[in-house]
Amino acid sequence: MSTAVVVEAPGRHRLAAHTPRDPGPGEALVRVHAAGICGSDRELYQGNRPEGYVRYPLTPGHEWSGTVAAVGAGVPERLVGRKAVGEGFRNCQVCDRCHAGETTLCEAGYEETGFTQPGAMAATLTLPARLLHVLPDDCDLTAAALLEPAACIAAAALKAGARPGERVAVVGTGTLGMFAVQFLAACSPGELLVVGTRRDREQLARAYGATAFRTKDEELPGDFDVVVETAGSADAAHTSAALLRRGGRLVLTGIPAPGARGLDPTDLVVRQLEVHTVFGAPPDAWAHAVRVFSAGLLDPLPLVTHELPLTEFPQAIELVGSGDPKVGKVLLRP
Numbered sequence: 001m002s003t004a005v006v007v008e009a010p011g012r013h014r015l016a017a018h019t020p021r022d023p024g025p026g027e028a029l030v031r032v033h034a035a036g037i038c039g040s041d042r043e044l045y046q047g048n049r050p051e052g053y054v055r056y057p058l059t060p061g062h063e064w065s066g067t068v069a070a071v072g073a074g075v076p077e078r079l080v081g082r083k084a085v086g087e088g089f090r091n092c093q094v095c096d097r098c099h100a101g102e103t104t105l106c107e108a109g110y111e112e113t114g115f116t117q118p119g120a121m122a123a124t125l126t127l128p129a130r131l132l133h134v135l136p137d138d139c140d141l142t143a144a145a146l147l148e149p150a151a152c153i154a155a156a157a158l159k160a161g162a163r164p165g166e167r168v169a170v171v172g173t174g175t176l177g178m179f180a181v182q183f184l185a186a187c188s189p190g191e192l193l194v195v196g197t198r199r200d201r202e203q204l205a206r207a208y209g210a211t212a213f214r215t216k217d218e219e220l221p222g223d224f225d226v227v228v229e230t231a232g233s234a235d236a237a238h239t240s241a242a243l244l245r246r247g248g249r250l251v252l253t254g255i256p257a258p259g260a261r262g263l264d265p266t267d268l269v270v271r272q273l274e275v276h277t278v279f280g281a282p283p284d285a286w287a288h289a290v291r292v293f294s295a296g297l298l299d300p301l302p303l304v305t306h307e308l309p310l311t312e313f314p315q316a317i318e319l320v321g322s323g324d325p326k327v328g329k330v331l332l333r334p
Contacts, residue, residue: 002334004122005313008057010047013313020124023072028079028129030086034145034307034331035120036063038175039232042321044115054115061119061332062088062112065144068132075129083139085147087131087286088113104280112280121310123334133290142307145331146300147289150179152278153230154292155285156251157183159276162226164188169224170210171240172231173201175303175329176253178208180228185209186297195220195239197231200325204302224248234260241273249274306330 004018023029041060043049064086068079091098092108113119113127135144153176162168168189170180173196184192185208193212194205202213214220216239225248229240232254238261240250250273268275281289292298305328308316316330 002123003310004059005061005310005332006057006059007045010056011045013045015311015313018122018124020069021126023070023075023126023129025073026075026128026130027072027126028068028075028132029070030066030084030125030127030132031069032061032064032066032120032123032125032334033141034065034333035061036145036148037316037320037330037332038063038149039320041114042317045317049115053110053112058115059118059120059122060114061121061125062114063145063148064120064125065135065141065147066120066125067141069124071129079129079132079134083135083137083141083144084132085135085144085290086113086125086127086133087151087281087283088115088148089280090117090128090131093130101282101284103282121313121332133286135290136294139294140301142304142331143299143301144293146175146303146329147286147293148281149175150293150298150300151281151286151289152176152253153179153183153228154289155278155281156180156228156230156253156276157187158285158288159278160184160226160228160249160251162187162189165190166225167191167193167223168226168228169193169195169240169243171195171216171227171229171236171243172233172254173197173205174230176230177201178204178303179298179300180230181205181208181210182298183292184226184228186292193221193224193243195243197233198325207302208299227251229254232256237261237263241267244271244273246271247273249276251276251278253278300329303329304331307333310334
């Protein structure tokens, strides 16, 4: 019998019998290969997710990969048997923002797989087929399970608009930071600095294309063209802005706890800094991430350190929040 993780309420979960839901018109049924866990899943389990951004009880799992098993009416049969990943935001497709391609800003309100809609910590997932992104037949589905966070960083890379020869920097050395290094390295920067809190990620960062590594306690330069922030720590935004030259471009992706050190508006104006933010990934960012992955320019697999069965969901949550430098990406396998 197949199972699913169900979080009944903050701090309470159970393993439930899972029956696949047949796809309706416009939908697809996916056999889940793996589902990733990130900090937002830990927030969901602990009850720290902002109001309106979670709906209990639910099956978590917004990072996933799998194989299309069946499709509903109106969906091409050729999708059956294809490896795929899928967007999480369940946008309305008819509002002004959706028509502009800004689906993460959908005016109909927030709905997302694994937070307000059933997620992938189950044997199967049924979702709108329009959210699927098909992968090469020979791709590694374990690596592909990390394409959701990669798509978020793809959105940051597109907003940053780094050009060949520019001096770029990444603040943060977690999963998002290592993806940012890979996306920016693909732009042929003149310099690629990574700023972290510990040296344990330096070797991997350099393998992904970083040309320099410093901890935030070291003296940092202030003449970079582009900085992508991925840390989400209390002072990450401030540190990131300080790295920029006048007129530089900053993209913030981390969500710090309340009380974080903010950006100085006077500094932003006087230095004419260009600031962007990212929350989730719109379709163009997903397509970009899948293209880069399919071209072999994105290597997620070294970021995976643990693969556990669904029955070990609470242990997986603990690993994600342990702070152990040996813990990277944690995947659950149905």
